[in-house]
Amino acid sequence: MLTTILTNIGLVLGLVIGVPFLFILLLSLINRNTKQHIATRFGINGQLYFGFLGIMIHEASHLITALLFGHKINQFRLIKFPSSENPTLGYVHHTWHQRNIYQNMGNLFIGIAPIFGCCGAILLACRWLLPNGYELVVTLADQTTSAPITIPDFNWPGLLIFIVIAANICIGGFDLSTADFQNAKQGLWQAVVLLIIVALISSFLPIRTSLFGWLIQLTIILSVISGFNLVISLLFNGFFRLI
Structure with a gap:
């Protein structure tokens, strides 16, 4: 029984905290570097042009999660033009009661919220533009199915639009700031x-x-989408390095 309990504890901590943090670290490192190359090549505002969807989803994820955990929102902007004095692309300023355990715990989920928000947005875009791809993700997450996994046929215009949307979300949305990690x-x-x-x-x-x-299914979906995001992020990082 003790072994089962310890296994359950490790499983819950790994699925809820470990897996998201692993992808957050990898995606943040890659896309932060990509935005640096964009700013060097196209100017500081280039980060907005190539990542505006991701920036807005990133900040909206912080905002919604902060509200769910009862934090007071003092001020927020989902997107803004950066400057040399203030390079932030958006922000959510919130306060909470230090002695409230629920609100304090919320800081963890507020900090990592963008990975869930951005992955959810990409999954919705996949369902809209590439329904066959969406069904593949659902099949991968379904542990009860024994059907063979096959690569579906894609609608090429839909695939290209999806890649552009996913790249914009990756570049702008998966770069957690130092403040996000501290929070x-x-x-x-x-x-x-x-x-x-x-x-x-x-x-x-x-x-x-x-x-x-349910936790395993959710983690599989998150891992599949995040794995795709890693590929897209690496490809566009290489692209902006070369141009």
Whole structure:
């Protein structure tokens, strides 16, 4: 029983925190470098032209998650022109009660919210423009299916539009700032404690199988979309390095 409980705790922490943070670190490093090359080649405002969708989704993800965790929004801008004095492309200024465990824990999820927001937006774009690709992602996440995985036929105009949208979201949305990471760190221990409690309780409940099945499906979808985002990010990083 102890082994099962420890396994459940490791699984919950890995799926909810570990996997998202791994992709956040990789995508942030790549796309931060891409934006540096864009700013050098096209000027500081070039980051907006090549990543405006991602920037707005990034900030909207912070904003919505902050509201969900009861934070007070003092000021926000989903997108703005940067300057040498203030290079930020958008911001969400929020405050919370330091003694409120729920609001403090929210800082972790507010900090990493862009990966879920951006991945969700790309998944919706896939469903709209490439329904066959969307069905492939759903099939990969469905652990009960035994159907063979085949590469579907794509609508080429839809594929090209999808790649442009995905690239814009990747370039602008997956670059977490130092402030984002610092903010996320403030709620880390509260979130870890809560997840450990959830894993412990679920280990003794009949919903355990359903809960972990749902978490694994969500992580597979996140991993598939994030893996695609990594490929797109690397390709466009190479492109902006060469031009």
